[in-house]
Amino acid sequence: MLAAQVVLEQGVHVEGINFFTGFCVEGHTHAIRKRESATPKRNNALWVAEQLGIKLHIIDVSSEYKDVVLNPHHGYGANLNPCLDCKGFMVARALAWMRVHHFDFIVTGEVVGQRPKSQRRDTMPVIQAESGAGERLLRPLCAQLLAPTLPEREGWVARERLFDFSGRSRKPQMALAAHYGFSDYAQPAGGCCFLTDAAYSAKLRDLWGARGRRDYELDDIMLLKVGRHLRPRPHFKLIIGREEGENNFLEGYRKQFVHLRPVSHRGPLVLVDGELGGADVELAARVAARFSQGRDAERVELELVRPGETPQRLRVQPLRYEDMPQEWYV
Amino acid sequence: MSRHLLDAQRLLCPLPVIRVQDKVSTLVAGDVLEVLCSDPGAVNDVPAWCRINGHRVLAVQQADGRQIRIVIEVA
Numbered sequence: 001m002l003a004a005q006v007v008l009e010q011g012v013h014v015e016g017i018n019f020f021t022g023f024c025v026e027g028h029t030h031a032i033r034k035r036e037s038a039t040p041k042r043n044n045a046l047w048v049a050e051q052l053g054i055k056l057h058i059i060d061v062s063s064e065y066k067d068v069v070l071n072p073h074h075g076y077g078a079n080l081n082p083c084l085d086c087k088g089f090m091v092a093r094a095l096a097w098m099r100v101h102h103f104d105f106i107v108t109g110e111v112v113g114q115r116p117k118s119q120r121r122d123t124m125p126v127i128q129a130e131s132g133a134g135e136r137l138l139r140p141l142c143a144q145l146l147a148p149t150l151p152e153r154e155g156w157v158a159r160e161r162l163f164d165f166s167g168r169s170r171k172p173q174m175a176l177a178a179h180y181g182f183s184d185y186a187q188p189a190g191g192c193c194f195l196t197d198a199a200y201s202a203k204l205r206d207l208w209g210a211r212g213r214r215d216y217e218l219d220d221i222m223l224l225k226v227g228r229h230l231r232p233r234p235h236f237k238l239i240i241g242r243e244e245g246e247n248n249f250l251e252g253y254r255k256q257f258v259h260l261r262p263v264s265h266r267g268p269l270v271l272v273d274g275e276l277g278g279a280d281v282e283l284a285a286r287v288a289a290r291f292s293q294g295r296d297a298e299r300v301e302l303e304l305v306r307p308g309e310t311p312q313r314l315r316v317q318p319l320r321y322e323d324m325p326q327e328w329y330v
Numbered sequence: 331m332s333r334h335l336l337d338a339q340r341l342l343c344p345l346p347v348i349r350v351q352d353k354v355s356t357l358v359a360g361d362v363l364e365v366l367c368s369d370p371g372a373v374n375d376v377p378a379w380c381r382i383n384g385h386r387v388l389a390v391q392q393a394d395g396r397q398i399r400i401v402i403e404v405a
Contacts, residue, residue, distance in 0.1 A: 042371065043347065056382055
């Protein structure tokens with residue numbers, strides 16, 4: 001937002017690009033879980049574009065992004081976040097868009113030293129080089145600390161009206177935001193990607209381990225954002241809605257997944273991810289019963305549905321809390 | 331002018347916006363697009379995208395608290 005405003009102020013025509021990777025935190029859990037929340041639900045990129053009065057292009061890169069997640073040349077950060085490869089990928093995509101739409105340069109909000117991997121003095125040139133953007137990548141918030149880029153040398157922007165921010169503190173950015181009259185903006189240091197989240201990364205690793213290959217589909221990574229994930233056996237996992245919003249979301253996957261639903265008591269829909277063999281059915285049903293309102297009942301009746309088959313009724317004893325090892329929780 | 335329907339139910343934002351953006355790029359000025367969504371975020375995001383791009387939102391309706399219907403006139 002700030003970087004765009006700095007350049008807009010110099011009379012440059014700016015349009016925004018927002019990439020959808022599938023791992024975006026923004027709005028997803030909020031949309032799924034807090035249906036009744038009074039907090040306004042908004043896409044921050046759209047909101048920012050509207051505040052700045054610029055167009056925004058949202059580009060779905062989720063398919064191509066898979067290669068970034070699965071094969072990062074520069075490795076991962078603290079979790080499964082391939083930040084340096086990710087930044088290079090996005091700048092490369094922005095460059096391709098820029099060429100097709102006859103723009104002259106790319107603007108990002110990067111600041112030297114702000115992030116431990118992708119925004120270091122030694123890694124920022126890597127992004128320029130690997131993306132192919134080279135001198136057409138302008139970082140207005142820290143440009144005065146870097147070599148002049150093409151837009152500066154050509155006089156498209158005045159270097160002296162750019163900034164020299166560095167380090168992890170967001171105070172200079174907050175002061176600049178106040179200067180522009182921006183009082184509402186996205187969390188300045190907030191992670192915007194599920195891959196930076198330890199719990200989410202653990203679930204993704206578990207998925208790869210269980211399937212014996214590092215791969216995913218969009219539905220996989222969406223489902224990792226939702227519900228409790230329990231793996232009672234290596235070959236199957238249970239996804240259990242935690243509240244009405246999550247149950248509604250999981251309902252949309254009924255036709256794709258074997259699922260269990262308590263019928264004698266209220267309780268969540270439980271999706272089965274993996275192979276549920278005959279010997280596993282009772283265990284899965286007992287776990288599902290455990291999460292129903294019949295958890296203390298002697299028996300709970302459930303319906304087991306395999307897509308395309310007649311539903312099967314089961315009566316099971318809910319699993320006791322002490323019989324559910326913590327290791328089952330992914 | 332022609333009328334079109336886009337089913338973006340079960341998609342989480344920003345996917346409904348992306349689908350609208352892609353669909354609108356195939357339409358001409360005056361066409362009407364009716365979008366069905368289930369993500370509550372679409373109530374704000376699709377109209378915001380329309381405002382940014384100059385398209386007119388003719389209606390935003392939410393039935394039984396689940397299905398959201400947004401009608402857009404392409405500029």
